[in-house]
Amino acid sequence: MQEAPPVHPMADGIANRTSGTVGGTALSLRGLQKRFGETQAMRGVDLDIPSGQFVAVVGRSGSGKSTMLRLIAGLEVPDAGTIAFDGVRGERGGDLRMMFQEPRLLPWARVLANVEVGIRDADKLRAGALAGEVLREVGLESKQNEWPAALSGGQRQRVALARALVSRPRLLLLDEPLGALDALTRLSMQVLLTQAWSRLGFTAILVTHDVTEAVALADRVLIIEDGRIVQDVAVREARPRTRGSPTLATIENSILEELLTEEI
Amino acid sequence: MTAVSTVRKARGSRLRVGDNLVPWLLPLLILGGWQIAAMVGLFPARMLPAPTSIVAAGYRLLGTGELQQNIWVSFWRAAVGFLIGGGIGFALGLANGLSNLSARMTDTTLQMIRNIPHLALIPLVILWFGIDEAAKLFLVAFGVFFPIYLNTFHGVRGVDPQLVEMGRIYGMNPARLFWRVIFPGALPSIFVGLRFALGIMWLTLIVAETIAASSGLGYMAMQAREFMRTDVVMLSILIYALLGKLADLCAGLLERLTLSWHPAFQGG
Ligand SMILES: Nc1ncnc2c1ncn2[C@@H]1O[C@H](COP(=O)(O)OP(=O)(O)O)[C@@H](O)[C@H]1O
Ligand SMILES: [Mg+2]
Numbered sequence: 390m391q392e393a394p395p396v397h398p399m400a401d402g403i404a405n406r407t408s409g410t411v412g413g414t415a416l417s418l419r420g421l422q423k424r425f426g427e428t429q430a431m432r433g434v435d436l437d438i439p440s441g442q443f444v445a446v447v448g449r450s451g452s453g454k455s456t457m458l459r460l461i462a463g464l465e466v467p468d469a470g471t472i473a474f475d476g477v478r479g480e481r482g483g484d485l486r487m488m489f490q491e492p493r494l495l496p497w498a499r500v501l502a503n504v505e506v507g508i509r510d511a512d513k514l515r516a517g518a519l520a521g522e523v524l525r526e527v528g529l530e531s532k533q534n535e536w537p538a539a540l541s542g543g544q545r546q547r548v549a550l551a552r553a554l555v556s557r558p559r560l561l562l563l564d565e566p567l568g569a570l571d572a573l574t575r576l577s578m579q580v581l582l583t584q585a586w587s588r589l590g591f592t593a594i595l596v597t598h599d600v601t602e603a604v605a606l607a608d609r610v611l612i613i614e615d616g617r618i619v620q621d622v623a624v625r626e627a628r629p630r631t632r633g634s635p636t637l638a639t640i641e642n643s644i645l646e647e648l649l650t651e652e653i
Numbered sequence: 654m655t656a657v658s659t660v661r662k663a664r665g666s667r668l669r670v671g672d673n674l675v676p677w678l679l680p681l682l683i684l685g686g687w688q689i690a691a692m693v694g695l696f697p698a699r700m701l702p703a704p705t706s707i708v709a710a711g712y713r714l715l716g717t718g719e720l721q722q723n724i725w726v727s728f729w730r731a732a733v734g735f736l737i738g739g740g741i742g743f744a745l746g747l748a749n750g751l752s753n754l755s756a757r758m759t760d761t762t763l764q765m766i767r768n769i770p771h772l773a774l775i776p777l778v779i780l781w782f783g784i785d786e787a788a789k790l791f792l793v794a795f796g797v798f799f800p801i802y803l804n805t806f807h808g809v810r811g812v813d814p815q816l817v818e819m820g821r822i823y824g825m826n827p828a829r830l831f832w833r834v835i836f837p838g839a840l841p842s843i844f845v846g847l848r849f850a851l852g853i854m855w856l857t858l859i860v861a862e863t864i865a866a867s868s869g870l871g872y873m874a875m876q877a878r879e880f881m882r883t884d885v886v887m888l889s890i891l892i893y894a895l896l897g898k899l900a901d902l903c904a905g906l907l908e909r910l911t912l913s914w915h916p917a918f919q920g921g
Pocket of ligand 1: 425426428429430448449450451452453454455456457
């Protein structure tokens, strides 16, 4: 099944989707600015993300990546500029979910109850069933009665992923959620994330410091420097992708080069 | 504690029964020695009556109904004073923890009042209330207020802001945010305050009943002193200890039930 061609020229990575998707939010940022005291963290960001696109954001630490996500999530209020969701200004609603570097699970709730935190009021009656189903998808069905303290770091982050996915979000913001995981756990999380994205069709914005990861997962990689988007790189490689394929390697190298020249 | 239990496990089950008895050996020995010393007349009964005569005194007072009556009066004062002082402390702790405005308005004042040792108020309280029930309730309430207030306040303030942010972004309304995130997060600290307050509660009551009362365990002890009934004095002291232990056990049980998620309460 072919989706209607998105307006954005860089969106052709989302061709091979399965049916049954809820689709993704189209985002549009205009002239976004944010200052914290003396620090100008966002210096006028303009960005259009079509529905269902997978965007990766890379940049040195302190360049404003988290600030951009937090502005989109409504956790910070912009000093200037606008954010529109599907063309409507400021309507976030329950369609938005966010994952952080820390799993941020409630230590006093068991795994299943933690996943239920993500469920919308409309689905409250089926909460248990829905949460169980998503836990199965992330491979943690057997852990549903455990306390978070009894899980490994990777398992906790998978519970956080289940919590984010259980409401079938249309926009998923990911602020380095894989950053603290070991290499192998990271790879399996990447697979889970890609599968969920292809199945549900949400728009994803992934902040990462791993350029290989950005290139392997995303349709498009943004490089942020000092509160501005300085590069917007399309990754036109069909999925499923082969890690380290020549095309991906070339894109990765050019991004790394850009990041390294910023150093001076 | 974990190290000890590991060692115990390593030594196998053969010694378990003996191991559980070990902590009780010394108290039993002391009790036995005390009884014998009293029986051979090492101390005059006026100074230190035998354990058996204390038991007998308890039995006698149970018969007349005096003991139950006084225990009930003391328990009632403890409970009501605790509920009043603890309730206000808890409410103010929550309010100041949740609202900066409320904290700015009241916290400095409360910190100033905190420097008054509550037992120093006894003369004033007697002037105000006489030796009425209100005097005891006031002192107990005043005493338990601060540990509950301070620990509730700090508990709420100490809740992980990242979890609060998560709750907000996952669409929790203020009530849900409170019950699902803030209250459970503050609970370990609230329990610290609760335990502390229970200790203060008994201490205050003992002093207040000894100085200014016409009923209750402390009064019973003071009356007995007048008539040189050391056995009844000792009985009152032991019952105070027992009630204190009971309150602590209840708090511990409640804590274990509600904090079962906490790593400190797991695996036991
Ligand atoms: N809440 C805040 N208060 C003060 N400064 C902040 C705050 N959040 C971010 N900053 C500053 O804004 C800049 C961008 O931060 P951030 O967006 O977190 O960067 P990144 O996620 O790319 O590492 C940094 O200089 C950081 O110190
Ligand atoms: Mg960041």
